[in-house]
Every structure is written in structure tokens, then in C-alpha cells.
Amino acid sequence: MSWQQEIEELRKREKEAQEMGGKENVERHRSRGKLTVRERIHRLLDEGTFHETGAIAGKAVYDENGERQSFTPANFLLGTGRVNGRKVVVGADDFTVRGGAADGAIKEKQIYSEKMAHDLQLPIIRLVDGTGGGGSVKFLDTFGRTYVPVNPAWDYVVKNMGLVPVVGACLGSVAGLGAARVTASHFSVMVENTAQLFVAGPQIVNFGVGQNLTKEELGGVQVHRSSGAIDNVVKSEDEAFEHIRKFLSYLPSNVYELPPVIQSDDSRNRKEEKLISVIPKNRRRPYKIRPILEMIFDKDSIFEMGRYYGGGTVTGFARLDGHPVGFLANDPYVGGGGLTVESCEKIERFVDMCETFHLPIVNFVDQPGLVVGLESEKRGTIRKGVRAIAAIYQATVPMMEIIIRRVFGVGGAGMSNGHGLNLRYAWPSGDWGSLPVEGGIQVAYRRDLEASDNPQALLEELAAKMESVRSPFRTAEAFGIEEIIDPRDTRPLLCEWIDDAYRLLPQLLGPSKHTMRP
Structure with missing residues (x-):
């Protein structure tokens, strides 16, 4: 007895599934400059590693004799594969079948992908191209009734945020639940x-709120480059896959494992001469932060996230002697580097992610504090600032603060947990206090200045007197700052610290006390 006939039937059905939505739909999809779902999976994963689950699931039509007349594969593919040798789960929409909507789906496949990532404790990558939600209202005709909406597998979506790395790629016109699946990452x-991303598409927006917009105007990159809904914007799908691979390279497969350490060919003791003069003596002059980061971290190891959202704060991953770290840094070219609503949200989310996956954090601080003014007050900046500070104080991962220049007010004070060991180094350019001296003199000596016959001369006299008092060496004399260092020594000292940090990490493994939210 042989099962050859059944195996042949299996292979036939697998071949049918490979045809996706049919030749015409596939060609229309490609004409829009997009890869097919299967091309995407194979370009993302290491060659030959994709193992598909549920390949032959779909919608079949049978005649009165039980013979199958037609078959349309489900518009969601799932399976496992490898990224840089490490196993991952992939769930991907097929836009060639009903535009990736629910009425062309078998929802159990999407649910299964989330369960697979959770139970096997593997990273999950969602390649999203469609709505993934309720589909067209026409679907109700077939369904015969309406329903109370439930987001499929959302309990696992939430659980996975605190367990395994989750990546969302927006690869087409993505709306509703599809948009939620991208951003729940x-x-x-x-x-x-x-690619475009929106809560609801242009036709619904036009009907609901009277805004007549194209897909690109409503949810294109010009909207989401700085909206905070998306971390990074790229020019091609292949570049998106490159970003995904690089992002995952810094993270463990789950919260029970250590971040992956690689061999570095960059000297631990490298000292960049330019660091001695990179901070202007004129405190009012800005400087470029990114070249400074490149001089300190391992060469070519920096991966920035969310550059255009909350731009006064720079966040991302890098390596020190091959060890992954998260970093925060202030960009004085964007609002002086002050804490806005957006930059506070960015800090909170990023610190929580590092805490979730046990990545040590290096915080390069030039923080003038929370932004001030009427607009700032209207936006409730103080509450957002307090949330960002709370994230830093709740973090248990090793953290090192490098004070580059300013540390002022509540915002500056909140850049490290001052009640812990508070490991930190300051550069000689350090300048700190409750308020910047320049503005503080105007407030503290307001009556004297108003009463003076020559207020400008008095102001200059007071400023000169304060200049010597504000010297960071005065603070160091009182052990108010533990150590002032030559900026050129920053990398060697951080490489020494990272050894201690990774020695402590095994004690922290497991789920964070507060599960990360998107």
C-alpha cells in the first residue's frame, strides 16, 4: 500500500498556492513597484530557510459530487526561517488575494503565527500589505449578519511585546487592523x-470627515516620517529588509537570552583626537552629535531609530567591543535638544524596549531641560517628561551617563537615576544647575537690575562673577560630579564598563516588571 496518490495531490495543491491571486493580479501588483509576498519572504530570510506552515489553506468551491472546482489560497502566509542564522517567525499578507483583507483570509493563520512566536519564544516579523481587518461591507452579504469586532490574536500581540522582538513592515496601502499590526511592534x-498607512482609507475619510485626499496625502511618508507611528522610512523593500535584519542583530531572540555579542575588530582603546575640540567653547553654539557617536562606538555599528520624530533626542543601537547597547543622545541642532512631548515619548518607549531585552544604555547628555512656553504647557509637556523620567528610574539595566555639556532642571536631572549608583562621566565642557546661569541671573537679580542706573553693566558684572562659580571643577571638588574625563578617553572607559554591564545581565533575564507597550 502506498500514499503516493495523496502526496501527488498535496504537491498539486502546494503548486496552486504558489500562484497566489493568479497571474493577472500578480502582474498588477508588480506593476505598482511591489514584490509579491513570496518574493518578500525569500529576500528577507537566509537563502533556503523558509518553512511554510498552512501552505494549502484557502477557500475552495466544491460541486454537488464533492469534487473541488476552484481554489483560492488564503492571503496570509506564515512560517519560520532564519535571519543571519537565527530562527524567526514570519507572517505576511498577500495583497493579490482580496487586497489582503479579511474576506480573503483564514484568520486562524494570523493567530497561529502570533502563538508560534510566543510559544517557541522566537522573534516575529510581520510583512503587512492590506487591511487585515473586516474587509468590504459586501462581506456581510455572505456572512449573513454583522458582528462585534475582535482583533485576532491581540492577547498574543500584547504578550509578545514583552517576550520577543516584534517587527512591523508597512509594504503597501495599510489600513485599520493592518496599520495596528505594523505599529504594535x-x-x-x-x-x-x-506604502501608505492610515486608520481608514481616503474614501472613508472623505465620507466621514469630508477630507478629499489621495492615499499618499493621507498616509504617505510625508505624513509618517515624523508622526511617530513609524520608526524608519526607506526607499525600497530590499532596504526595509536590510533595516529589519540590522535591528534584530542587536536583540536576543527572547527575554530569557542575552543580547548577541560579536567579535569586534575595533580597538577598545581607540582615542579620537577630534573629541578634545568637538564641543564649542561658546555655549550658545550647537554641534553635530552623530559624528561624536561614531567616534565612540564600534565603527559602522550605529543603527538609529525614529530620526525625525522627537528629533531633539537621538535613539538607537550600537556596539561597544562587539556588545550591543542602546543609546540616547541630545541633538542641539533641533530645539537645542530640549525635551518636547515627542522626544519624551521617544525616550520612554526606547528605554522600555532596552529594559525589556536587557540592553545596557549609554546616555549622552546635553539637556537644557523641558521646553518652556505656552504651547508647551498646553500640550502637557510636564506629564510626558515625568513619564520619560519614570522609565529611566524604573530601568534595571546597567546605564552609563556621559555628560557632554548641559544638565539643567527637572529634565536634565531625570536623565539618570540620581538615587542609585549613578555611574557617569563628565566632559570639561559640563555646565549644570537648576537654571542656565544666563537666564537665571535675570530672574534672581531682577530687582537689582531694575533699580540700577546701568543694568547692562551690572548684568555683565554678575555674569563674570558667576562664570568662575559655574566651573565643573568646583562641582568636582565637592564630589558633586564623580569624575571629569578627557573626552578622548570616553571609548576606552565605556568598553571597560560594558564588561561589567554584561557580567551583571544574567541576573536580569526574564520578563520585565512592566510589559512594554508599542
Whole structure:
């Protein structure tokens, strides 16, 4: 007895599934500059590693004799594969079948992908291209009734945020639940021109709120480059896959494992001469932070996230002697580097992610504090600032603060947990206090200045007197700052610290006390 006939039937059905939505739909999809779902999976994963689950699931039509007349594969593919040798789960929409909507789906496949990532404790990558939600209202005709909406597998979506790395890629016109699946992630990426993301598409928006917009105007990259809904924007799908691979390279497969350490060919003791003069003596002059980071971290190891959202704060991953770390840094070219609502949200989310996956954090501080003014007050900046500070104080991962220049007010004070060991080094350019001296003199000596016959001369006299008092060496004399260092020594000292940090990490493994939210 042989099962050859059944195996042949299996292979036939697998071949049918490979045809996706049919030749015409596939060609229309490609004409829009997009890869098919199967091309995407094979370009993302290491060659030959994809193992598909549920390949032959779909919608079949049978005649009165039980013979199958037609078959349309489900518009969601799932399976496992490898990224840089490490196993992952992939769930991907097929837009060639009903535009990736629910009425062309078998929802159990999407649910299964989330369960698979959770129970096998593997990273999950969602390649999203469609709505993934309730589909067209026409579907109700077939369904015969309406329903109370439930987001499929959302309990696992939430659980996975605290367990395994989650990536969302926006690869087409993504709306509703599809948009939620992209953003319910630790890292999201979007492709220019071919991808848009919105809660509801242009027709619904036009009907509901009277805004007549194209897909690109409503949810293109010009909207989401700085909206905070998407982390990174790229020019092609292949570049999106490159970002995904790089993002995952810094993270463990789950919260029970250590971040992956690689061999570094960059000297631990490298000292960049330019660091001695990179901070201007004129405190009012800005400087470029990114070249400074490149001089300190392992060469070519920096991966920035969310550059255009909350731009006064720079966040991302890098390596020190091959060890992954998260970093925060202030960019004085964007609002002086002050804490806005957006930058506070960015800090909170990023610190929580590092805490979730046990990545040590290096915080390069030039923080003038929370932004001030009427607009700032209207937006409730103080509450957002307090949330960001709370994230830093709740973090248990090793953290090192490098004070580059300013540390002022509540915002500056909250950049490290001052009640712990508070490991930190300051550069000679350090300048700190409750308020910047320049503005503080105007407030503290307001009456004297108003009463003076020559207020400008008095102001200059007071400023000169304060200049010597504000010297960081005065603070060091009182052990108010533990150590002032030559900026050129920053990398060697951080490479020494990272050894201690990774020696302590095994004690922290497991779920964080507060599960990360998107």
C-alpha cells in the first residue's frame, strides 16, 4: 500500500498556492513597484530557510459530487526561517488575494503565527500589505449578519511585546487592523512611494470627515516620517529588509537570552583626537552629535531609530567591543535638544524596549531641560517628561551617563537615576544647575537690575562673577560630579564598563516588571 496518490495531490495543491491571486493580479501588483509576498519572504530570510506552515489553506468551491472546482489560497502566509542564522517567525499578507483583507483570509493563520512566536519564544516579523481587518461591507452579504469586532490574536500581540522582538513592515496601502499590526511592534519600517498607512482609507475619510485626499496625502511618508507611528522610512523593500535584519542583530531572540555579542575588530582603546575640540567653547553654539557617536562606538555599528520624530533626542543601537547597547543622545541642532512631548515619548518607549531585552544604555547628555512656553504647557509637556523620567528610574539595566555639556532642571536631572549608583562621566565642557546661569541671573537679580542706573553693566558684572562659580571643577571638588574625563578617553572607559554591564545581565533575564507597550 502506498500514499503516493495523496502526496501527488498535496504537491498539486502546494503548486496552486504558489500562484497566489493568479497571474493577472500578480502582474498588477508588480506593476505598482511591489514584490509579491513570496518574493518578500525569500529576500528577507537566509537563502533556503523558509518553512511554510498552512501552505494549502484557502477557500475552495466544491460541486454537488464533492469534487473541488476552484481554489483560492488564503492571503496570509506564515512560517519560520532564519535571519543571519537565527530562527524567526514570519507572517505576511498577500495583497493579490482580496487586497489582503479579511474576506480573503483564514484568520486562524494570523493567530497561529502570533502563538508560534510566543510559544517557541522566537522573534516575529510581520510583512503587512492590506487591511487585515473586516474587509468590504459586501462581506456581510455572505456572512449573513454583522458582528462585534475582535482583533485576532491581540492577547498574543500584547504578550509578545514583552517576550520577543516584534517587527512591523508597512509594504503597501495599510489600513485599520493592518496599520495596528505594523505599529504594535518594537520596530516599524515603511517604504517610500509604494506604502501608505492610515486608520481608514481616503474614501472613508472623505465620507466621514469630508477630507478629499489621495492615499499618499493621507498616509504617505510625508505624513509618517515624523508622526511617530513609524520608526524608519526607506526607499525600497530590499532596504526595509536590510533595516529589519540590522535591528534584530542587536536583540536576543527572547527575554530569557542575552543580547548577541560579536567579535569586534575595533580597538577598545581607540582615542579620537577630534573629541578634545568637538564641543564649542561658546555655549550658545550647537554641534553635530552623530559624528561624536561614531567616534565612540564600534565603527559602522550605529543603527538609529525614529530620526525625525522627537528629533531633539537621538535613539538607537550600537556596539561597544562587539556588545550591543542602546543609546540616547541630545541633538542641539533641533530645539537645542530640549525635551518636547515627542522626544519624551521617544525616550520612554526606547528605554522600555532596552529594559525589556536587557540592553545596557549609554546616555549622552546635553539637556537644557523641558521646553518652556505656552504651547508647551498646553500640550502637557510636564506629564510626558515625568513619564520619560519614570522609565529611566524604573530601568534595571546597567546605564552609563556621559555628560557632554548641559544638565539643567527637572529634565536634565531625570536623565539618570540620581538615587542609585549613578555611574557617569563628565566632559570639561559640563555646565549644570537648576537654571542656565544666563537666564537665571535675570530672574534672581531682577530687582537689582531694575533699580540700577546701568543694568547692562551690572548684568555683565554678575555674569563674570558667576562664570568662575559655574566651573565643573568646583562641582568636582565637592564630589558633586564623580569624575571629569578627557573626552578622548570616553571609548576606552565605556568598553571597560560594558564588561561589567554584561557580567551583571544574567541576573536580569526574564520578563520585565512592566510589559512594554508599542
